[in-house]
Amino acid sequence: MFKIINLVLFLYFTFNISYANETNTKVDQITKNLRCLICQGQSVYDSQSDFAISMKLVVKKKINEGKEDKEIYDYLKNKYGEWIVYDPELNRNTFLLWSIPLILFVFGGLLIVRKVSIK
């Protein structure tokens, strides 16, 4: 009997821990992609500023409410603007940023193809 109770308790706590860890890794994952707006060059994950600490709490709260990653990012973009995320969206201002690597890739590929066919 004692063994069974032990086992149940053991299972209960291990599952609880793994659940908590899952939320925490998700918080880490999201906050690594958020810019700490008052500390230059740091993510919210890396920073221990008041702003970053609160932001981690907010992200955790949103995850516990069952919000999807995208909803959390959209919520924060709505409050702080595009600048809060490290992943810039494709729009008129960031068009070159996204297209130049692609153009260079195609251009380089063409060069290689030409070199090979000449030989």
Added chain:
Amino acid sequence: MSKNIKFLGLLLTLIIIFIILLKGLNVSKDYSNEKLKNKIDFSLNAKKLFSDEIINISDLFDKNSPSVVNIWASWCAPCREEHQFLMKLKDMNINIIGINYKDSQKNAKNFLSSLGNPYSEVITDNDGTKSIEFGAIGVPETFIISGKTNEIIKKYIGPLTNENLLEIKKFIKENV
């Protein structure tokens, strides 16, 4: 001939890159969210500073005219500086709601009893999460919020000045 074309092509590419980078130098890098006008979630609950009672923040706002929300803390020196302007706003019969940011209850009360209390109500934000709902990055910050649409009409990051005071007065008159 083909060498010339290659050279011209290279030159042209370099010139284009040069122009793009030169233009990029002059792009203003304003990353502040001061101009963002987002809606506030009025279903938020918060604890009052003076009575420990938990209330819904929508009760604090006047539905017919804009209210001013000020995020402050007793440990914040610029807040002390701008306090005189908040007192003046109060004298103009403007509804000011205070959000006490990461502060001790005792210090916050002392601050208000020594400098005066411009707020119609003060709610506490001990973990800073409520300020994030307002899109704040620190203290002090001041917002003009429409009671009708729950929208931020105007935002001031940092301590208020005399010019801001006149602007707030004008804004509230316009939006009644």
